[in-house]
Amino acid sequence: MAPIITLTTDFGERDGFVGTMKGVILEICPGARLVDISHAIEPQDIAGASLVLQAAAPYFPEGTIHLVVVDPGVGTERKGVALRTPEATFVGPDNGVLGLVWKDAEARMGVSNIDVVELAQPRFFLPKVSATFHGRDVFAPVAAHLALGARFEELGPVVSTLHPSPVPEPVPLDDGGLAGEVVAIDRFGNCVTNLTLEDLAAIAPPDTLRVELDGRPLGPVRRTFGDTAPGTVLALIGSGARLEIALCNGNLAESSGTGKGSRVVVRSARK
Amino acid sequence: MAPIITLTTDFGERDGFVGTMKGVILEICPGARLVDISHAIEPQDIAGASLVLQAAAPYFPEGTIHLVVVDPGVGTERKGVALRTPEATFVGPDNGVLGLVWKDAEARMGVSNIDVVELAQPRFFLPKVSATFHGRDVFAPVAAHLALGARFEELGPVVSTLHPSPVPEPVPLDDGGLAGEVVAIDRFGNCVTNLTLEDLAAIAPPDTLRVELDGRPLGPVRRTFGDTAPGTVLALIGSGARLEIALCNGNLAESSGTGKGSRVVVRSARK
Amino acid sequence: MAPIITLTTDFGERDGFVGTMKGVILEICPGARLVDISHAIEPQDIAGASLVLQAAAPYFPEGTIHLVVVDPGVGTERKGVALRTPEATFVGPDNGVLGLVWKDAEARMGVSNIDVVELAQPRFFLPKVSATFHGRDVFAPVAAHLALGARFEELGPVVSTLHPSPVPEPVPLDDGGLAGEVVAIDRFGNCVTNLTLEDLAAIAPPDTLRVELDGRPLGPVRRTFGDTAPGTVLALIGSGARLEIALCNGNLAESSGTGKGSRVVVRSARK
Numbered sequence: 001m002a003p004i005i006t007l008t009t010d011f012g013e014r015d016g017f018v019g020t021m022k023g024v025i026l027e028i029c030p031g032a033r034l035v036d037i038s039h040a041i042e043p044q045d046i047a048g049a050s051l052v053l054q055a056a057a058p059y060f061p062e063g064t065i066h067l068v069v070v071d072p073g074v075g076t077e078r079k080g081v082a083l084r085t086p087e088a089t090f091v092g093p094d095n096g097v098l099g100l101v102w103k104d105a106e107a108r109m110g111v112s113n114i115d116v117v118e119l120a121q122p123r124f125f126l127p128k129v130s131a132t133f134h135g136r137d138v139f140a141p142v143a144a145h146l147a148l149g150a151r152f153e154e155l156g157p158v159v160s161t162l163h164p165s166p167v168p169e170p171v172p173l174d175d176g177g178l179a180g181e182v183v184a185i186d187r188f189g190n191c192v193t194n195l196t197l198e199d200l201a202a203i204a205p206p207d208t209l210r211v212e213l214d215g216r217p218l219g220p221v222r223r224t225f226g227d228t229a230p231g232t233v234l235a236l237i238g239s240g241a242r243l244e245i246a247l248c249n250g251n252l253a254e255s256s257g258t259g260k261g262s263r264v265v266v267r268s269a270r271k
Numbered sequence: 272m273a274p275i276i277t278l279t280t281d282f283g284e285r286d287g288f289v290g291t292m293k294g295v296i297l298e299i300c301p302g303a304r305l306v307d308i309s310h311a312i313e314p315q316d317i318a319g320a321s322l323v324l325q326a327a328a329p330y331f332p333e334g335t336i337h338l339v340v341v342d343p344g345v346g347t348e349r350k351g352v353a354l355r356t357p358e359a360t361f362v363g364p365d366n367g368v369l370g371l372v373w374k375d376a377e378a379r380m381g382v383s384n385i386d387v388v389e390l391a392q393p394r395f396f397l398p399k400v401s402a403t404f405h406g407r408d409v410f411a412p413v414a415a416h417l418a419l420g421a422r423f424e425e426l427g428p429v430v431s432t433l434h435p436s437p438v439p440e441p442v443p444l445d446d447g448g449l450a451g452e453v454v455a456i457d458r459f460g461n462c463v464t465n466l467t468l469e470d471l472a473a474i475a476p477p478d479t480l481r482v483e484l485d486g487r488p489l490g491p492v493r494r495t496f497g498d499t500a501p502g503t504v505l506a507l508i509g510s511g512a513r514l515e516i517a518l519c520n521g522n523l524a525e526s527s528g529t530g531k532g533s534r535v536v537v538r539s540a541r542k
Numbered sequence: 543m544a545p546i547i548t549l550t551t552d553f554g555e556r557d558g559f560v561g562t563m564k565g566v567i568l569e570i571c572p573g574a575r576l577v578d579i580s581h582a583i584e585p586q587d588i589a590g591a592s593l594v595l596q597a598a599a600p601y602f603p604e605g606t607i608h609l610v611v612v613d614p615g616v617g618t619e620r621k622g623v624a625l626r627t628p629e630a631t632f633v634g635p636d637n638g639v640l641g642l643v644w645k646d647a648e649a650r651m652g653v654s655n656i657d658v659v660e661l662a663q664p665r666f667f668l669p670k671v672s673a674t675f676h677g678r679d680v681f682a683p684v685a686a687h688l689a690l691g692a693r694f695e696e697l698g699p700v701v702s703t704l705h706p707s708p709v710p711e712p713v714p715l716d717d718g719g720l721a722g723e724v725v726a727i728d729r730f731g732n733c734v735t736n737l738t739l740e741d742l743a744a745i746a747p748p749d750t751l752r753v754e755l756d757g758r759p760l761g762p763v764r765r766t767f768g769d770t771a772p773g774t775v776l777a778l779i780g781s782g783a784r785l786e787i788a789l790c791n792g793n794l795a796e797s798s799g800t801g802k803g804s805r806v807v808v809r810s811a812r813k
Contacts, residue, residue, distance in 0.1 A: 014582035014729055015728045016550070016580045017781075018578075023548075023577065023602035037287045038285055038290065043793070055286075059291045060298065075765070075768045131765050131766035131778075132767065132781050186286045187286055223346070224403055226347040251314070306568070308562075311555040326558055332569040458554035494617070494673050496674070510672050522585070
């Protein structure tokens with residue numbers, strides 16, 4: 001059975017750009033199994049795409065090829081790259097959109113198990129490469145050729161590093177706490193932070209932590225929405241293993257001033 | 272050929288939640304054929320999801336597995352269930368979202384042909400079940416195991432009843448008419464009611480009925496939009512076999528005060 | 543391997559109409575490979591659908607079946623048709639939605655290679671055809687029967703002409719220039735015109751042309767966004783081989799009065 005190719009873009013659903021990429025893929029690799037991750041990334045939101053990809057990719061089977069096209073620099077000198085881990089392959093522009101999956105892969109599997117190449121072999125592209133739609137002309141055909149069996153090493157020369165994700169890192173505080181911020185809002189108005197479960201666990205067991213949102217205490221990290229009363233603002237570990245701030249039975253982002261950039265601090269309650 | 276699994280959720284297209292569920296399914300059942308019914312159900316709109324599922328499910332082949340995740344009670348004590356009819360299997364939370372397909376199945380095929388079980392066997396779930404995303408951790412893997420051949424009876428203990436759909440029932444009037452209401456607005460602004468073709472046929476042949484919208488007479492039930500002049504408000508049987516109120520060549524919901532809850536009455540014209 | 547069937551509609555993602563069509567297709571042709579092109583065509587926007595289809599279809603493999611349902615005239619006397627070229631088959635209402643692919647096919651492959659039939663054989667429809675949803679009851683089953691191997695000639699009688707696309711034609715100017723207009727806005731706010739690369743090449747090599755937007759000179763046709771400074775309004779050949787007007791690093795449609803109908807003139811700079 002041919003590999004899965006996932007697609008994550010900021011192309012929206014309207015203009016047929018995603019369908020066009022799928023036509024290109026199926027022309028090259030007719031049996032590819034295509035799965036959309038998201039095409040509603042905000043236009044040119046590299047950070048948002050890197051977060052969505054990081055949350056979804058671990059749930060796909062080994063050997064999945066993840067195609068990511070959020071590409072404000074198309075037509076400039078930014079490189080196209082492919083990243084291979086023991087679990088999956090990622091194809092997209094080198095602008096930070098692969099930053100989080102790259103960092104995770106190095107942390108979990110070791111630098112020596114991770115390979116990155118620049119996409120430099122036009123024989124894996126469409127015959128005519130436009131200046132404005134490399135998703136169709138470069139990235140989709142490369143992903144399809146990989147699905148068909150092209151060797152990763154053939155794609156182009158090895159690259160030693162990638163652009164990091166633009167998602168900001170949390171900042172350790174003098175009192176042992178950790179200061180983060182809201183970096184994404186989900187469909188339900190839940191505010192996702194740059195504080196991962198691992199970041200929290202490095203301070204203290206998460207259920208012993210106390211959380212502040214823009215200086216306002218929210219109490220402990222809860223297990224789920226049902227652990228508080230409707231209308232309560234709570235902190236919990238979301239499904240993507242990040243600290244989230246939510247409104248029980250409501251939409252926090254719409255009903256408050258909380259949004260991207262809102263400051264979230266965690267501290268051990270034992271102090 | 273592996274079964275079809277359909278997906279109906281309120282997850283939207285942005286955050287990658289649906290793609291994540293598909294990754295989980297394809298890991299367990301690599302050949303599953305995945306079809307999206309809707310992911311634009313309003314957040315936590317159980318009634319809306321039950322209507323969409325009821326309209327779409329009959330058009331899928333026998334043996335299709337319908338996965339439905341509109342789940343405001345995730346992490347609480349609400350049960351996960353599976354419903355099996357001679358035609359299809361449905362998997363989702365027991366919160367009313369399966370209420371209409373369950374009622375239809377019992378009416379058409381008889382109670383003795385319908386089976387319901389509680390999802391109680393963790394061996395069909397992901398190894399780690401979060402408190403906030405049972406679509407990924409419980410419902411998607413259960414659907415995938417069914418597609419792979421797991422026996423329905425193995426999923427858990429038999430359940431004798433399900434939560435009904437929150438869609439309100441029509442109310443018989445003393446004069447022989449039937450009072451219903453608008454329960455959904457479609458993409459084109461057409462207002463779908465809780466009055467089914469069967470409800471109407473029980474009063475009189477539908478083409479002999481007269482319709483009122485919020486007390487205003489709309490005339491007979493029409494066959495199609497083209498049977499009136501542009502700009503006319505008309506009643507017709509929509510593609511989902513429900514009475515709909517529409518604006519010929521226009522968007523009724525946007526151009527009038529008609530919306531969810533607007534009262535629609537049908538009466539025989541013979542009286 | 544069964545053919546690809548693509549779907550282009552104005553049905554949106556919410557109501558399950560598209561999923562229902564896919565259920566119908568897979569009941570008839572279980573192995574069909576389904577690819578969405580767009581379901582976010584503006585309601586009843588025949589011109590918009592014809593443009594999206596024209597841009598996407600050439601990137602699909604030979605033998606693809608393109609199903610297009612933007613159908614304001616459903617239930618009236620408008621015909622359903624199928625169009626066959628040496629490359630692909632198209633199925634939809636005869637209302638102009640197939641006008642651009644038809645014109646392109648005749649221009650590139652010759653009238654004698656193009657066949658059009660009216661959909662007149664109810665054995666290729668669902669047993670019960672509603673008055674409001676021919677996408678489900680007529681067009682989807684016809685596409686599925688074609689994918690399964692039905693002969694094109696069996697669908698119905700030959701038709702000699704189709705409705706043209708409502709996209710307006712450019713107008714030659716007395717001074718040798720060509721006057722066009724904006725006919726679509728894409729996801730990124732880029733304004734797509736009715737001036738094709740071929741139209742431009744017939745005047746002079748495109749890189750020697752000068753462009754005016756509503757009387758304002760924009761300079762030459764650029765190769766890509768990166769050829770100007772951020773904030774500049776520029777003209778370039780878009781990925782669909784049409785002249786587009788864009789704002790470098792911005793959304794032109796949102797940040798200016800440019801929209802559908804804005805006048806765009808090209809002239810040779812040599813004069």
